[in-house]
Amino acid sequence: MSQIRITKKFSFETGHALYGYDGKCKNVHGHSYKLNVTVIGTPISDQNHVKFGMVIDFTDLKKIVKEEIVDVFDHATVFNKNTPHVDLAKELKDRGHTVLLVDYQPTSEMMVIDFAEKIKQRLPENISLHSLKLQETESSFAQWFASDNE
Template identity: 45%
Template sequence: MQNQMIRVTKEFTFDMAHALFNYDGPCKNIHGHTYRLQVTVSGYANQDPQNVKCGMLIDFGQLKKIVTEKIIDKYDHALVLNEAVPASLRASCYAISEKVHFVAFQPTCENLLLDMKFKLQTAFEHDGFILQAIRLYETPTSWAEWCKEDQPKAFQ
């Protein structure tokens, strides 16, 4: 069989709370979402008939392991807030949640997506795969996505 570039996608679900610091709408309050994350990698399937991974681009278990270690373990059932939250309020955040992450950006769907993209891209490139696309659903009808093919070369 001729070896051609293919894409493989796996979907993940996790629950996370966040608040948008200094935002002018209701999302300034702590609230949560059930996020869906779709991760697509591309490459060439293994064509070595002697290899146990023959016919696979990536074992779905390996894909799951990478995404779980880099993203899900950190964000699932966590409270994510901008590090601009005053230090005087941080202690109270830990009083209501054991799993609090302060990030250097406003934790919008778009910024979370780009943070996840960076973490995953580094991991997949190390393993010889290309991160082709990542899509983060904040609600069943609202999402942000990043696609390699949409980017100027400097941002791929």
């Protein structure tokens, strides 16, 4: 049977600052991110299976991405853990804000790599992550493709 790609779209609001950057993005600011998650697999051919004809139930894909990405990053502020903003991060946390300290510069490029690893670990064995598109603004986005990372 044919391999089929399916895509689910997500959105979340996240703040960040780029440590050491030489432009405006060194300042704390935020984006309305849009994330397209595309997986590939063979539709279930067993007519008696409750998910007959599906590669993966969109509800199951939504659960994975929500738990790993959206629920974690939505309305959070993300800093590189080596940033001098660590004092600000601690103060924000102490005031009840959600702050994530990550091992990377929180650019769209590095976030999409992080997201790919998290999603791949949760997919069923017969489903592969094909690609991610993380849109930071209306005209700017980063893409991750499995074929580029084999």
